[in-house]
Amino acid sequence: MTAHEPSLPEEWELVVGLEVHVELATKTKLFCGCENKFSHIPNTLTCPTCVGLPGSLPVMNEKAVEFAMRLGRALGCEIHPSVMARKNYFYPDMAKDFQTTQYDQPTNADGQLALADGTIVGIERAHIEEDAGKTTHVGGGGRINDATYSLVDYNRAGVPLVEIVSQPDIRTVGHAKAYVSELRDILLAIQVSDAKMEEGSMRVDANVSVRPTGSDELRTRCELKNINSVRSLGRAIEYEARRHVDLYTNGEAPRQETRHWDEEGGRSTAGRSKEDADDYRYFQEPDLVPLSPTAAQIAEIDASMPVLPAARRARLGELSSVADEVIVTVVERGQDGLALGAIEAGADADKVLTRIQNDLAVDDWSAVTSESLAMLIQMETGGELTATQVKQVLGEMAAGEHGGDPKVIAAAHGFEAMESNELETLVDQLIVDHPDEWSRFVDGDDGDRKKMQGFFTGQIMKATKGQADGRAVAQLLGQKSAG
Amino acid sequence: MSALDLASAVRSGERSAVDVIDEHLARIDARDGEINAFNQVTAVAAREAAAAVDAAVAAGKDPGPLAGVPIAIKDNMCTTGVATTCSSKILEGWEPPYDATVVQRVAAAGAVMVGKTNLDEFAMGSSTENSAFGPTKNPLDTSRVPGGSSGGSAAAVAADFASLSLGSDTGGSIRQPAAFCGLVGMKPTYGAVSRYGLIAFGSSLDQIGPFSKTVVESAALLEVIGGHDPLDSTSIDQSAFDLTSVLDRGVEGMRIGILRELSGGEGGVEGLSADVIARTNEAAAALEKAGATVVEVSVPSATLGLSAYYLVAPAEASSNLSRFDGVRYGLRVDAPTTGEMMTATRTAGFGPEVKRRIMLGTYALSAGYYDAFYGRALKVRTMMLQEFALVYAEVDLLLTPTAPTTAFRLGDRTADPMTMYVNDVCTIPSNLTGHPAISVPFGVGDDGLPVGVQLLGPALSEPTIYQAAAALEAAAPGEGSLS
Numbered sequence: 024m025t026a027h028e029p030s031l032p033e034e035w036e037l038v039v040g041l042e043v044h045v046e047l048a049t050k051t052k053l054f055c056g057c058e059n060k061f062s063h064i065p066n067t068l069t070c071p072t073c074v075g076l077p078g079s080l081p082v083m084n085e086k087a088v089e090f091a092m093r094l095g096r097a098l099g100c101e102i103h104p105s106v107m108a109r110k111n112y113f114y115p116d117m118a119k120d121f122q123t124t125q126y127d128q129p130t131n132a133d134g135q136l137a138l139a140d141g142t143i144v145g146i147e148r149a150h151i152e153e154d155a156g157k158t159t160h161v162g163g164g165g166r167i168n169d170a171t172y173s174l175v176d177y178n179r180a181g182v183p184l185v186e187i188v189s190q191p192d193i194r195t196v197g198h199a200k201a202y203v204s205e206l207r208d209i210l211l212a213i214q215v216s217d218a219k220m221e222e223g224s225m226r227v228d229a230n231v232s233v234r235p236t237g238s239d240e241l242r243t244r245c246e247l248k249n250i251n252s253v254r255s256l257g258r259a260i261e262y263e264a265r266r267h268v269d270l271y272t273n274g275e276a277p278r279q280e281t282r283h284w285d286e287e288g289g290r291s292t293a294g295r296s297k298e299d300a301d302d303y304r305y306f307q308e309p310d311l312v313p314l315s316p317t318a319a320q321i322a323e324i325d326a327s328m329p330v331l332p333a334a335r336r337a338r339l340g341e342l343s344s345v346a347d348e349v350i351v352t353v354v355e356r357g358q359d360g361l362a363l364g365a366i367e368a369g370a371d372a373d374k375v376l377t378r379i380q381n382d383l384a385v386d387d388w389s390a391v392t393s394e395s396l397a398m399l400i401q402m403e404t405g406g407e408l409t410a411t412q413v414k415q416v417l418g419e420m421a422a423g424e425h426g427g428d429p430k431v432i433a434a435a436h437g438f439e440a441m442e443s444n445e446l447e448t449l450v451d452q453l454i455v456d457h458p459d460e461w462s463r464f465v466d467g468d469d470g471d472r473k474k475m476q477g478f479f480t481g482q483i484m485k486a487t488k489g490q491a492d493g494r495a496v497a498q499l500l501g502q503k504s505a506g
Numbered sequence: 507m508s509a510l511d512l513a514s515a516v517r518s519g520e521r522s523a524v525d526v527i528d529e530h531l532a533r534i535d536a537r538d539g540e541i542n543a544f545n546q547v548t549a550v551a552a553r554e555a556a557a558a559v560d561a562a563v564a565a566g567k568d569p570g571p572l573a574g575v576p577i578a579i580k581d582n583m584c585t586t587g588v589a590t591t592c593s594s595k596i597l598e599g600w601e602p603p604y605d606a607t608v609v610q611r612v613a614a615a616g617a618v619m620v621g622k623t624n625l626d627e628f629a630m631g632s633s634t635e636n637s638a639f640g641p642t643k644n645p646l647d648t649s650r651v652p653g654g655s656s657g658g659s660a661a662a663v664a665a666d667f668a669s670l671s672l673g674s675d676t677g678g679s680i681r682q683p684a685a686f687c688g689l690v691g692m693k694p695t696y697g698a699v700s701r702y703g704l705i706a707f708g709s710s711l712d713q714i715g716p717f718s719k720t721v722v723e724s725a726a727l728l729e730v731i732g733g734h735d736p737l738d739s740t741s742i743d744q745s746a747f748d749l750t751s752v753l754d755r756g757v758e759g760m761r762i763g764i765l766r767e768l769s770g771g772e773g774g775v776e777g778l779s780a781d782v783i784a785r786t787n788e789a790a791a792a793l794e795k796a797g798a799t800v801v802e803v804s805v806p807s808a809t810l811g812l813s814a815y816y817l818v819a820p821a822e823a824s825s826n827l828s829r830f831d832g833v834r835y836g837l838r839v840d841a842p843t844t845g846e847m848m849t850a851t852r853t854a855g856f857g858p859e860v861k862r863r864i865m866l867g868t869y870a871l872s873a874g875y876y877d878a879f880y881g882r883a884l885k886v887r888t889m890m891l892q893e894f895a896l897v898y899a900e901v902d903l904l905l906t907p908t909a910p911t912t913a914f915r916l917g918d919r920t921a922d923p924m925t926m927y928v929n930d931v932c933t934i935p936s937n938l939t940g941h942p943a944i945s946v947p948f949g950v951g952d953d954g955l956p957v958g959v960q961l962l963g964p965a966l967s968e969p970t971i972y973q974a975a976a977a978l979e980a981a982a983p984g985e986g987s988l989s
């Protein structure tokens with residue numbers, strides 16, 4: 024992953040820590056019974072509590088706490104008795120003008136995340152907090168201080184979040200991207216979030232600084248916000264690191280501040296300076312009671328923990344010799360169980376994984392079983408189906424046609440294995456029937472040869488109703504013209 | 507006629523609830539112009555509710571234990587569609603879309619709300635002079651304050667505008683006005699009564715409780731409003747109290763401690779007037795005569811309560827009152843930007859005492875000052891809990907005066923906030939510990955105005971407290987010259 028990465032000058036090293044906000048996929052919000060879902064109609068998923076009406080009180084969503092602890096355990100964190108705290112600041116999208124979050128006593132602390140290449144990134148904490156509403160500034164410059172008016176939608180207010188704070192252990196852009204991908208895979212595997220960066224259910228802020236290579240100091244960092252994809256994360260970190268290097272090279276230094284990533288412009292712009300940032304006046308939330316998970320609860324979470332993506336990839340790696348990306352994709356899509364079953368049923372591991380990666384990129388593949396997939400791969404290996412036919416049959420298996428039985432589907436299309444001598448007979452006959460075309464194929468220039476190969480292949484496919492193997496046809500034509 | 511006699515007359519059909527309510531509304535009409543107990547009288551809704559009670563009686567249905575009893579509700583408890591203002595300009599005219607749990611419970615018990623009562627703005631004060639809608643006067647002597655912050659609720663019962671009322675007590679706001687108006691006022695154990703729908707002042711201190719003329723009425727109302735509420739996370743998971751059945755058990759064998767630091771003893775708080783101390787000692791003698799053992803006990807940290815309270819309560823208030831920002835409800839003073847609008851709204855909407863406490867609390871929580879102020883106050887709280895626990899190992903209940911003096915004159919203490927704050931010196935410890943305490947009238951002072959004495963007990967000792975309160979009530983000297 025580092026091969027194409029434009030690197031910093033050798034004498035500078037990148038230092039990155041990531042803060043990832045993840046929306047938990049609970050049915051209801053963190054402190055009230057309002058539905059936790061998206062609605063296009065503003066302020067329809069609200070109640071006195073999530074719009075912070077006077078007199079309203081929060082009640083902790085136990086499922087959200089369980090999800091947060093499950094995530095903590097998946098990241099190898101220790102689970103601590105924890106309390107909620109108030110982070111006080113005035114902003115119209117924060118209905119109470121304080122955010123209920125965790126401060127000095129977070130639920131999860133001291134974990135780690137192993138990247139696919141074995142790099143370990145420390146996790147400082149993974150704490151529970153509530154999301155804010157959404158503000159739209161209308162008119163003026165479109166920002167809070169110059170808008171004509173602002174609209175606030177509190178549908179998102181009170182949606183449960185976990186903020187995962189990494190240690191500043193990340194040294195390359197590739198690792199930053201790999202961290203986010205790995206975290207997303209884990210979130211999907213443990214089913215606590217749909218983790219979609221584009222839709223905002225997973226939001227990544229990057230703390231970026233640089234330092235002289237070989238040094239272990241931590242220099243002034245900038246926090247990059249508004250990063251909406253893994254690709255954008257890479258670009259943003261790269262831009263910011265270069266900006267820091269340029270400043271140091273010119274004898275200047277970056278200011279500690281929050282910066283806004285402008286994806287279109289490919290640059291970051293200064294936001295609020297951390298020096299004049301609010302004093303949040305954290306204190307323990309008196310309206311909620313401390314969270315004290317029992318050892319039994321934690322044991323239950325551990326016992327129900329599914330096998331995590333890293334272990335699942337390792338297993339497929341042991342069984343096959345395909346490229347890493349194939350395995351990563353298959354595990355990411357959650358199709359590794361299907362693959363393992365098919366391999367256990369006797370199908371060729373590399374073929375199984377390649378077929379899944381190439382031909383099963385669909386949302387719903389639940390109709391495909393390990394057994395039916397193994398059967399299909401064996402039909403391919405045994406020469407009963409051509410590559411094109413396998414793709415088509417697998418597509419129909421996924422769509423649940425003919426009970427998903429590959430044999431029935433193949434038969435329905437009249438796909439039958441064609442013996443190679445049968446094919447040769449056909450080719451010979453075509454040569455006799457089309458002498459002009461054949462001589463253009465044998466003696467013509469490259470253009471002619473290509474055109475005529477298309478012609479003969481087309482004729483054969485027509486005659487065989489597409490059952491012929493395209494590669495075998497090309498091979499035969501080559502042999503005949505040479506001989 | 508007591509609330510319970512009224513209820514039984516209404517339940518038996520002997521009296522119509524509508525007549526009872528009309529009688530009280532007529533009294534309000536006649537005299538509340540002078541007293542100013544109410545921010546709003548809900549005459550129309552009250553007559554409708556009373557008619558519904560009468561209909562239930564006529565239909566042979568159970569109209570509830572407080573059927574037809576007129577009740578006044580402090581104007582910091584949410585009432586659907588009825589303005590709930592906290593006696594602040596910032597909430598003037600705000601109509602909540604929901605009822606506080608206590609409001610629902612009294613209505614379900616058949617009680618009829620006659621209006622919303624005046625208070626010190628956001629319950630910050632000890633005289634009801636901090637109301638944005640003018641002070642309430644003490645019905646026993648209209649040159650005097652009724653106490654505060656629940657002065658309107660106390661005055662409403664003292665003036666027979668309602669048989670019962672609800673107040674909230676953060677540092678003495680039920681007990682001190684009860685003492686000033688010659689009433690029984692109870693602050694229950696923190697968590698015994700739901701705070702859902704009570705507009706928060708100091709969330710870890712606030713507790714709703716009853717005002718009444720007699721101990722038995724107080725017990726009956728607490729039975730109705732108490733018990734677990736899933737909407738308040740700090741609500742204690744237990745069913746409602748059984749209090750009325752224990753009132754006649756007497757104090758034979760009970761051990762009662764005179765708390766030296768709050769009862770004029772050496773090394774205790776200063777400023778307790780001699781007549782108040784004398785009535786407290788007479789109350790102790792009366793309890794002894796009734797069979798209790800009375801001993802002097804010491805809780806040294808009780809003298810630190812006032813200082814700790816004026817850090818904890820303002821700190822929580824500074825956060826709780828942030829939401830009054832002009833964005834969603836209440837007053838909005840327009841300005842060019844959102845930030846300026848918030849500032850202008852809060853500047854115009856809050857009175858001077860509220861602003862003073864927001865500033866105090868903001869300071870106590872700020873970075874660099876937290877440990878020295880808020881942090882130390884929390885330590886005092888812990889120390890008080892430990893010291894009270896030691897004392898409660900020796901005695902069942904404690905006895906102190908409720909307030910240092912009888913009701914003072916309007917305007918006497920408004921110039922210097924500190925002279926107002928010391929009013930709460932005897933009542934504050936129970937809020938910091940979360941323990942229950944009741945104020946019971948016991949004779950009059952040199953000025954002929956009522957004196958209240960306070961019984962304190964450990965968490966959930968309400969039955970014991972009411973038992974002793976009933977004994978005190980029975981032993982109290984005859985009615986004062988002014989009542």
